[in-house]
Amino acid sequence: MGFSFDYLLQGFATALTFQNLFWALVGCFIGTLVGVLPGIGPVSGIAILLPLTTVLPPTSAIIMMAAIYYGAMYGGSTTAIVVNIPGEASSVPTAMDGYEMAKQGKAGPALAISAISSFVAGTLSVIALTFFAPMLAEFAVVFGPPEYFALMFMGLSLVISLSGRALLKGVISMA
Numbered sequence: 001m002g003f004s005f006d007y008l009l010q011g012f013a014t015a016l017t018f019q020n021l022f023w024a025l026v027g028c029f030i031g032t033l034v035g036v037l038p039g040i041g042p043v044s045g046i047a048i049l050l051p052l053t054t055v056l057p058p059t060s061a062i063i064m065m066a067a068i069y070y071g072a073m074y075g076g077s078t079t080a081i082v083v084n085i086p087g088e089a090s091s092v093p094t095a096m097d098g099y100e101m102a103k104q105g106k107a108g109p110a111l112a113i114s115a116i117s118s119f120v121a122g123t124l125s126v127i128a129l130t131f132f133a134p135m136l137a138e139f140a141v142v143f144g145p146p147e148y149f150a151l152m153f154m155g156l157s158l159v160i161s162l163s164g165r166a167l168l169k170g171v172i173s174m175a
Helices: 005-015 018-036 042-055 058-083 089-103 107-141 145-163 167-174
Strands: none
Touching (some): 018 042, 089 107, 145 167
């Protein structure tokens, strides 16, 4: 199973059509609005907006849902910076540093840093996934029952060893 740039170019040609770019923009906007609302995460936002995707072609619907997810992950940082209430759980570290910048009158630069870093991290992770997905898929195919058992055993052992004196709490948390 080799890596073929033909499929990658075909994917770019599909994703960069006007219709798909439009739905990506709409999804990012809606996702940012969802992310600003504390308690409504990206998964809830996608679930609530799922009926909107039934009228779209499958590719556009998937692109829109991915854009809602990415927009919601970014939108959570807006409330974290401005009012110190993270919109998402992943925005808690942003609230610590971003709100301090906002109190010093630097809310604009904090929001810009958040937007730029979100874009760069998202872009780099998608590029990395694009190139490493074939290798990860080959690795996942050879994962059999012995490997699953070893992975579960290691996880259970880690929970028990990290429980310390609260062994009962650790065992209960595994259930």
